[in-house]
Amino acid sequence: MINKTELINRISAYITDQHEKITKNDLKKAITTIYDELVVIKTKKTKNNIDKPLSMYNKFMKEQMEVLKNDPNNKMTSKEKMKHIGFLWKQHKEQKL
Numbered sequence: 001m002i003n004k005t006e007l008i009n010r011i012s013a014y015i016t017d018q019h020e021k022i023t024k025n026d027l028k029k030a031i032t033t034i035y036d037e038l039v040v041i042k043t044k045k046t047k048n049n050i051d052k053p054l055s056m057y058n059k060f061m062k063e064q065m066e067v068l069k070n071d072p073n074n075k076m077t078s079k080e081k082m083k084h085i086g087f088l089w090k091q092h093k094e095q096k097l
Contacts, residue, residue: 002035002038007038010034010037010038011031011034060088061085061089064085064088065085068081
């Protein structure tokens with residue numbers, strides 16, 4: 001998700017910097033370009049964060065999701081799976097204490 005304030009500020013700056021009349025097509029192109037630039041910036045930040053190690057919760061979720069995916073008898077929806085794994089995590093945490 002992109003920062004709406006940043007998007008609005010960049011579009012406003014573009015419009016303010018134009019000294020000639022802006023056509024509808026020029027405005028569409030500018031907005032698309034600005035949006036794409038913000039999405040690329042967000043993607044680059046996300047790629048850098050991938051290298052950090054997973055938390056215990058994330059590891060647990062990943063392991064349990066694999067178990068559920070590989071179970072042929074499992075008919076849970078994604079929402080139900082997340083709810084179930086959340087319940088298992090709570091039990092897991094309580095056992096560790």
